Amino acid sequence: MMTVAETCLKAKENLSAIAFASEKDMNAMLSAAAAALRAHAAEIIAENAPDVAACTRGAQFVDRLMLDEKRIDGIAVGLEKLIELRSPVGEVLEERMLYNGLQLRRVRVPFGVIGIIYEARPNVTADAVGLAIKSGNAVVLRGSKDALRSNRAIVRVMKNAIRGAGFNPEFIQLIEDATHEGAEQFMKMNGVIDVLIPRGSAGLIRNTLLNATVPVIETGTGNCHIYFEKTADIAKAIPILINAKTQRTSVCNACESLLIDESFASAHLVEIVRALRDKNVEIVACEKCRAILPELAPATEDDYAAEFLCLKISVKIVSGVEEAIAHINMYGTHHSDCIVTEDAAAAEKFLNEVDSAAVYSNASTRFTDGFEFGLGAEMGISTQKLHARGPMGLRELTSYKYQIRGNGQVRG
């Protein structure tokens, strides 16, 4: 078994196999890998079965881990969709002649080696490899121990297919060392890993931020808010809330917190609560809500900060848009937040002052997604402000360099 350091260095040593690949070659790799995943589905499922059998972590966890033919086909379709997207590599971002005749050009380039650290979701393995290929990056994958056999099978099938198509696939590397120490080594591979992206639970992300010395992009934790401003149209408000809270509860762009203007709550709280209860949503609420509906359970400070990821919501009455913005900037996770209002000035204030990656007026927070935003695919949703914010597509997996062409210029 290669050590973590050896694995990372091997990806870096083979970086040129992808960094200087033509778009045609990238597409040939993606196409070969997709076809091979379908052709070897049975082999991958056979390796996935012991991972699933050994897993003792509960139904939701197993559901994410489990692969069948339909899911493998979905993974292959995802790779094929990347073929249609344009590679961002080589794009000229800026071109200027300087005062001294130097020709300055700013060009988009791959990061180099991307590290991905994630949990027991084997689909992430193939997605990350696909995004790396189309963005010209080498990739080092560090999945969970629970999915190691599945990940090994997927990576083997994809690499063999790329090799079979005439390319060197060694810019793709899977870390086999599943120990905690191995993960920590991975996070400190300065000079080898150019950026590390954790994908998964808040715990994984926090642990990566605390331990990594390589640059990290923080992703995903979403305590998303819906705010019903006093002029909100109840006919829009309730469908947006129900969609954001219940359409899919385990995702980072789902709503976790509802804020309501006092007068709007007086008029509509009963109806709002009824709509949530019809969808079996558990409600915890502030004292002002409980003054209207005493049977509501009380919300704690922790509830306001929580990412429930299930059919549960906190509800709080606020005095107006100022308090709503302050509350969201204090308790939120800077992911996605929405105001429902018919007042254009309130909407603009909210859109400008809420400090989140995606800020909405009159639409569900569930739209924060690479596909929905038209990026075509995503490596995760950044909740930090450095480099990329919101959905990270191919463009967000690149850096740039300055190329300066002279004819003997020296500095005076």
Add this chain to the structure above:
Amino acid sequence: MMTVAETCLKAKENLSAIAFASEKDMNAMLSAAAAALRAHAAEIIAENAPDVAACTRGAQFVDRLMLDEKRIDGIAVGLEKLIELRSPVGEVLEERMLYNGLQLRRVRVPFGVIGIIYEARPNVTADAVGLAIKSGNAVVLRGSKDALRSNRAIVRVMKNAIRGAGFNPEFIQLIEDATHEGAEQFMKMNGVIDVLIPRGSAGLIRNTLLNATVPVIETGTGNCHIYFEKTADIAKAIPILINAKTQRTSVCNACESLLIDESFASAHLVEIVRALRDKNVEIVACEKCRAILPELAPATEDDYAAEFLCLKISVKIVSGVEEAIAHINMYGTHHSDCIVTEDAAAAEKFLNEVDSAAVYSNASTRFTDGFEFGLGAEMGISTQKLHARGPMGLRELTSYKYQIRGNGQVRG
């Protein structure tokens, strides 16, 4: 004395004073601060004097610490130049209508709170405040203990001027706790400091990378290379080398390493060495160089990786552009590197394959600088690939957010 956490929180609490300031107001703050620095020069010099008197760190260190009227005027001119630059805040980077009628807009926004950690250079204090103002950011400054009185005076004068002009200056905060523990706390203010930029020695930068849990932009270390390809024009080659090595030796874009193609060395090594010696440059060289000129001192592996920052250079003969690129990518610091060549294909290969922030053909590496690149000013030169690469001007001190305007859209 406020604690580090209190200082950082105070900057964040007052963020809206600058984040939502108009460009006119930003300019009024800069103008008032510049005028006040000139008007209070004597007061600042009086506070700088005890810092200088207490300093026992050698002439070069004292030179960077010392302020006089001319230097303070230079600092004020720097602030005034920022008035002419356009603030990047609010720029619409992208605007699209999605398939479902959602209006998606990507808008440039300030980072929020920028942290700067630096050494005993009081000019950085005023520069950083100026750049923060014009990029809409709050700023927390953590200078060196050796410059604490000077920094206090500069910050006090600037803040009083901003207050006098009718604005709240509390988005500017100076950390007074000069202890090592204080610096470490500063590096872990997640949720308060949006990005931390270390400016100074390689040791400071390394220490920040190792200890920070907030996002960091790595700046400045420069082991820059000049490579004389076999078709180089000696009439361009020597002036470029001498300019890059000797025009200013203590800066990160100065040349530290020279690579020479074998045939070019056979023809020109003696002349190159003579030109360097005429400028009192100490040379350490590879065995192939020493076979031509046995009196040259031998270079070690450490020499090839060193940022000398003085009149010293390593010289190595290489077999061609491939070896030159591999050597630079291995030993360099991804800052600025140059090929001198008359062969267009060799130039393009070098420009594409050297993995540095700024890659040159036929020009001095000394041009890697915010002013030279036309950015107008800079907060440092990034040598990492996340977020910003090369000189960081106002634009590089911003992030973006998505604003999405709907009329009731929900996800299907």
